[in-house]
Amino acid sequence: MRLPRLFRTTPFRLTLLFVALFAAAASAFLAYIYVATAGEVISRADARVSRELRSLEAVHNAGGQMALNQAVIERSSVDHPLLYLLMKPDGGMISGSIGASPIREFNGEKTWASFSLTSAQPGGGVERQPARGVEERLPDGTLLFVGADLSESEFYVSKILRALWGAGALMVVLGLGGGLLISRDVSRTIASLTHVIDRARSGDLNARAAVRGAGDEYDELAAGLNDMLDRLERSVGSLRHAGDAIAHDLRSPLTRLRARLEAAMIEADAGRTDAKAALHTALEDADGVLRTFNAVLAIARLEAAGDAPSQSVFDPSELAADVAELYEPLCEDKGLEFQLQAARDLRLNGNREFVAQALANILDNAVKYTPAGGAIMVRVRRRSSGDVEISVTDTGPGIAPEDRARVLDRFVRLENSRNEPGAGLGLSLVSAVARAHRGALEIDEGPGAVDGGGPGLRVALVFPTGGQA
Amino acid sequence: MRLLIVEDDALAAQAMITGLSEHGHQCLTAGDGEAGLKAAGDGRFDVLIVDRMMPRMDGIRMVETLRRDGDHTPVLFLSALGEIGDRVDGLNAGGDDYLVKPYALAELLARVEALARRREMGAVQTVLKVGDLEMDLIAREVRRAGVDIDLQPREFKLLEFLMRHGGQSVTRTMLLEKVWDYHFDPQTNVIDVHISRLRSKIDKGFDKPMLQTVRGAGYRLEA
Numbered sequence: 001m002r003l004p005r006l007f008r009t010t011p012f013r014l015t016l017l018f019v020a021l022f023a024a025a026a027s028a029f030l031a032y033i034y035v036a037t038a039g040e041v042i043s044r045a046d047a048r049v050s051r052e053l054r055s056l057e058a059v060h061n062a063g064g065q066m067a068l069n070q071a072v073i074e075r076s077s078v079d080h081p082l083l084y085l086l087m088k089p090d091g092g093m094i095s096g097s098i099g100a101s102p103i104r105e106f107n108g109e110k111t112w113a114s115f116s117l118t119s120a121q122p123g124g125g126v127e128r129q130p131a132r133g134v135e136e137r138l139p140d141g142t143l144l145f146v147g148a149d150l151s152e153s154e155f156y157v158s159k160i161l162r163a164l165w166g167a168g169a170l171m172v173v174l175g176l177g178g179g180l181l182i183s184r185d186v187s188r189t190i191a192s193l194t195h196v197i198d199r200a201r202s203g204d205l206n207a208r209a210a211v212r213g214a215g216d217e218y219d220e221l222a223a224g225l226n227d228m229l230d231r232l233e234r235s236v237g238s239l240r241h242a243g244d245a246i247a248h249d250l251r252s253p254l255t256r257l258r259a260r261l262e263a264a265m266i267e268a269d270a271g272r273t274d275a276k277a278a279l280h281t282a283l284e285d286a287d288g289v290l291r292t293f294n295a296v297l298a299i300a301r302l303e304a305a306g307d308a309p310s311q312s313v314f315d316p317s318e319l320a321a322d323v324a325e326l327y328e329p330l331c332e333d334k335g336l337e338f339q340l341q342a343a344r345d346l347r348l349n350g351n352r353e354f355v356a357q358a359l360a361n362i363l364d365n366a367v368k369y370t371p372a373g374g375a376i377m378v379r380v381r382r383r384s385s386g387d388v389e390i391s392v393t394d395t396g397p398g399i400a401p402e403d404r405a406r407v408l409d410r411f412v413r414l415e416n417s418r419n420e421p422g423a424g425l426g427l428s429l430v431s432a433v434a435r436a437h438r439g440a441l442e443i444d445e446g447p448g449a450v451d452g453g454g455p456g457l458r459v460a461l462v463f464p465t466g467g468q469a
Numbered sequence: 470m471r472l473l474i475v476e477d478d479a480l481a482a483q484a485m486i487t488g489l490s491e492h493g494h495q496c497l498t499a500g501d502g503e504a505g506l507k508a509a510g511d512g513r514f515d516v517l518i519v520d521r522m523m524p525r526m527d528g529i530r531m532v533e534t535l536r537r538d539g540d541h542t543p544v545l546f547l548s549a550l551g552e553i554g555d556r557v558d559g560l561n562a563g564g565d566d567y568l569v570k571p572y573a574l575a576e577l578l579a580r581v582e583a584l585a586r587r588r589e590m591g592a593v594q595t596v597l598k599v600g601d602l603e604m605d606l607i608a609r610e611v612r613r614a615g616v617d618i619d620l621q622p623r624e625f626k627l628l629e630f631l632m633r634h635g636g637q638s639v640t641r642t643m644l645l646e647k648v649w650d651y652h653f654d655p656q657t658n659v660i661d662v663h664i665s666r667l668r669s670k671i672d673k674g675f676d677k678p679m680l681q682t683v684r685g686a687g688y689r690l691e692a
Contacts, residue, residue, distance in 0.1 A: 326649060333662055351553075357653040
């Protein structure tokens with residue numbers, strides 16, 4: 001049989017364990033109190049009895065049996081708290097407040113015993129009262145018994161005992177009750193977290209745990225869970241976004257390719273075009289789609305990966321010199337002055353290929369848009385903050401401030417770029433590369449108008465190096 | 470040339486056969502790594518074209534096994550995986566070149582021929598010769614018909630690659646990969662500018678232009 005859910009919860013089990021431990025400790029405590037109290041009652045009674053016995057012995061020593069008998073009779077007659085019995089050497093009663101000695105096995109000298117006194121009650125019942133006493137044989141052979149009625153003290157002891165038992169029972173009840181309440185509270189909190197996890201597991205990443213604001217560990221747990229879900233949602237979102245972007249980005253060039261093939265087929269059917277030429281154009285279109293696809297995929301992968309893969313330490317100046325060397329002839333052909341300013345002994349940790357591609361893309365734009373007679377400068381330096389900056393400055397038309405954020409989006413091409421080849425993915429990739437290195441891409445104005453040219457453009461890739469050389 | 474195509478996609482294999490046979494190559498196919506290993510052991514091939522992801526035994530394991538058995542036939546890996554890490558994995562397994570899918574036929578052809586050529590050359594050469602063009606790799610000197618030609622280091626490297634593959638088409642991508650060691654696609658054809666510079670240095674003043682543009686493929690250094 002399964003216990004109800006509440007009783008199976010960890011908090012309830014813990015409560016049960018604690019109640020049990022507490023009850024054990026309390027029992028030991030109660031036992032100690034009882035033993036100590038009861039022992040005290042007996043030793044006090046014994047002390048009183050001993051004192052009385054000594055004083056009666058003194059009476060006997062001074063006045064003999066006659067005086068003792070007198071004293072016993074006197075004390076028995078008044079309502080005295082102690083019990084007396086004076087006996088002949090054979091045990092026969094001489095005088096006293098009880099009829100017979102409660103000591104059954106007298107060992108000849110001085111014998112202590114606990115016993116109960118029975119007395120008939122007016123109602124017909126018999127009352128038993130605890131008592132304790134001592135019997136002694138006096139030098140002349142007479143037996144003297146002195147006892148004390150313990151009922152009064154015993155009454156208090158039993159009262160205390162009852163109170164203790166009551167307290168114990170109350171403690172167990174309160175402990176169990178409290179445990180149940182705590183368990184229910186904890187179970188409810190945990191259940192709400194479990195519910196959130198269940199929802200997330202079934203695909204609902206919007207589910208969030210309620211943070212109660214108590215600042216306790218449940219809030220910490222809930223906040224941690226929420227943070228995890230936030231991250232998960234973001235990364236799933238960016239993956240989905242990448243997938244959507246690829247689908248969207250490829251749809252238009254593929255549609256264009258298809259339309260062109262269809263048109264070519266109609267044209268060829270009508271004998272207006274050579275089918276081979278149409279196929280050739282279609283093939284070029286397909287290559288364009290593939291190039292776009294590769295670029296979009298590279299961007300999407302970089303964006304989804306978080307940090308750039310395959311990182312290594314390299315010299316950014318060397319890399320810039322390499323890429324610059326690739327583009328320098330192009331600049332010369334176009335009548336552009338080219339300059340490379342590279343600081344020495346810089347180190348950068350990153351994906352060399354991606355950084356090279358990013359710089360190539362920036363340079364490619366610079367060469368494309370800077371009119372003949374202009375200049376392009378590639379600069380690699382360490383900023384005072386320790387960050388490494390790779391920048392390309394040109395004397396072209398620049399990008400208006402309001403367009404600077406927009407050009408980083410995929411497929412955005414500004415008005416003046418319509419005549420140049422390209423898909424509008426170059427700077428998107430540069431931006432993705434910067435982000436994959438936890439760096440930044442800065443776009444601002446160049447050196448100002450040169451020979452009737454625009455204000456120019458400065459594009460800088462800034463890589464944090466964490467202060468290392 | 471005798472080529473072995475190890476590819477599980479029959480349609481892709483057929484397209485390759487069509488394209489490669491057109492250029493006079495003899496092609497055999499195998500559908501997975503195990504069959505490929507067996508076929509490679511049976512016949513002498515000039516180049517193996519191996520797809521990376523295949524059922525039963527993938528391309529990487531197939532080539533690793535082949536190399537362990539002492540077979541050094543040049544291997545061109547084909548793969549849809551184009552990350553730098555994937556490329557390195559392929560080359561580490563014993564591949565000689567790596568082509569990412571999808572690719573143009575001209576690219577495949579040029580690379581296959583380049584691989585076969587590399588094997589033919591065999592021993593280390595110190596002097597390269599194509600027609601009346603001569604390159605001394607040790608003295609780092611280039612001469613055409615006895616006339617010294619002064620080249621920048623990169624131009625030297627570019628010409629060396631073209632000379633090693635004299636008479637063969639090489640694509641722009643191949644040049645970018647082998648001469649510059651870049652594996653991305655620069656948007657402008659920067660390679661063309663470098664080629665035209667080199668061309669002006671080696672062909673200027675000579676009747677016969679050696680460095681030719683191959684339409685739809687790339688360039689070729691003709692003797």
